[in-house]
Amino acid sequence: MSVTVLYFAALREAAGVSEEQLPVPDSLTELYALLRERHGFKHAQNQLRVACNGAFCDWRYVPADDDVIAFIPPVSGG
Amino acid sequence: MSVTVLYFAALREAAGVSEEQLPVPDSLTELYALLRERHGFKHAQNQLRVACNGAFCDWRYVPADDDVIAFIPPVSGG
Amino acid sequence: MQFRITHSAIDNTAWREALCDARCGAYAAFEGWVRNHHAGRPVLGLHYDCYPELAEHEGGRILAEAMTRFDIIDARCIHRVGDCSIGDMAVWVGVSAAHREAAFAACRWVIDEVKARVPIWKRERYADGDSLWREA
Amino acid sequence: MQFRITHSAIDNTAWREALCDARCGAYAAFEGWVRNHHAGRPVLGLHYDCYPELAEHEGGRILAEAMTRFDIIDARCIHRVGDCSIGDMAVWVGVSAAHREAAFAACRWVIDEVKARVPIWKRERYADGDSLWREA
Numbered sequence: 001m002s003v004t005v006l007y008f009a010a011l012r013e014a015a016g017v018s019e020e021q022l023p024v025p026d027s028l029t030e031l032y033a034l035l036r037e038r039h040g041f042k043h044a045q046n047q048l049r050v051a052c053n054g055a056f057c058d059w060r061y062v063p064a065d066d067d068v069i070a071f072i073p074p075v076s077g078g
Numbered sequence: 079m080s081v082t083v084l085y086f087a088a089l090r091e092a093a094g095v096s097e098e099q100l101p102v103p104d105s106l107t108e109l110y111a112l113l114r115e116r117h118g119f120k121h122a123q124n125q126l127r128v129a130c131n132g133a134f135c136d137w138r139y140v141p142a143d144d145d146v147i148a149f150i151p152p153v154s155g156g
Numbered sequence: 157m158q159f160r161i162t163h164s165a166i167d168n169t170a171w172r173e174a175l176c177d178a179r180c181g182a183y184a185a186f187e188g189w190v191r192n193h194h195a196g197r198p199v200l201g202l203h204y205d206c207y208p209e210l211a212e213h214e215g216g217r218i219l220a221e222a223m224t225r226f227d228i229i230d231a232r233c234i235h236r237v238g239d240c241s242i243g244d245m246a247v248w249v250g251v252s253a254a255h256r257e258a259a260f261a262a263c264r265w266v267i268d269e270v271k272a273r274v275p276i277w278k279r280e281r282y283a284d285g286d287s288l289w290r291e292a
Numbered sequence: 293m294q295f296r297i298t299h300s301a302i303d304n305t306a307w308r309e310a311l312c313d314a315r316c317g318a319y320a321a322f323e324g325w326v327r328n329h330h331a332g333r334p335v336l337g338l339h340y341d342c343y344p345e346l347a348e349h350e351g352g353r354i355l356a357e358a359m360t361r362f363d364i365i366d367a368r369c370i371h372r373v374g375d376c377s378i379g380d381m382a383v384w385v386g387v388s389a390a391h392r393e394a395a396f397a398a399c400r401w402v403i404d405e406v407k408a409r410v411p412i413w414k415r416e417r418y419a420d421g422d423s424l425w426r427e428a
Contacts, residue, residue, distance in 0.1 A: 086207050
């Protein structure tokens, strides 16, 4: 029973890895708070969007086994 | 003592020639009135712009010997 | 900054290349293509008449004015005249700038001015055999 | 209608060709080029990070939305990721339409949405040795 968390850009640099496996959390908010503390992410949750399985989702989405979660810092393509 | 008048598009079709030599007229307005009558141009003067020697000019410009005059119907490039 | 009238196919690749510049972050382009319909009427092809000397003079003025009105680095335009088939590129406008806002605004302004001011006239040939000088 | 992420140079000629259509009178394109400065600071080059699966999903949604918002015939976009040098094309947007109004409006809207919504991040390398993840 786990989820995969993907990191990009500034979050990847801070985490030092591009992904990690974690136990299925109760909520995305709880998951981000845990990871923010662990890796020292500078972004508050309200600066980020969140995606599940390759599509943006709501922060209220309840994670399930095998989900692939990504926290999305402000983008700067183009 | 003459001017060259160039015709394009609908005016060329109506005149049946692409240019002609004419005596230097007193004014562009007078010149266009003469040619409109001669060739049956459908455009009133206020539908046209006028150019002299490769640049747009004012209808009040006074033609001189060797000038190249063109009456410019509404354009439709692009 | 260059405005040209041509009787042959437009080499848009070469015209675009001429705008490349390390200071530019944005490039906006517009192309007018000969389409197969006008106001609901099928079109077979068209012919552009032009007063080349005046067209290049007026086109050059438009580009010079664009350079002063917008924060752009370069602007170029070429218009084809003579016979054109469906799908042919009739006109190309390219603008380079540091930022996209100015590139888009200038590109749009240039094509609008070219269509309003440059002495080029379009004669459309319709599928029903008729043909007509368009005036604006 | 197609949105792609690529790790190699963008073939803008091929992407433009895909939009050619006899019904279209207007083609508007935008290209983002890697420029040598940002906010007054000399830039040596940049790297784009990306979440490709999400980027292609979100990019596809943007194009589908453009097709419903504007009276256009097709819209395509490709964004390069990885290392880019000054002058490289980072993003290309092309839109075809019967008329230029819609082509310009949709092209502008697509690049604005791509820059706002697609998960791509730019790290600029500055001449002073510093480098930085840009966030919007």
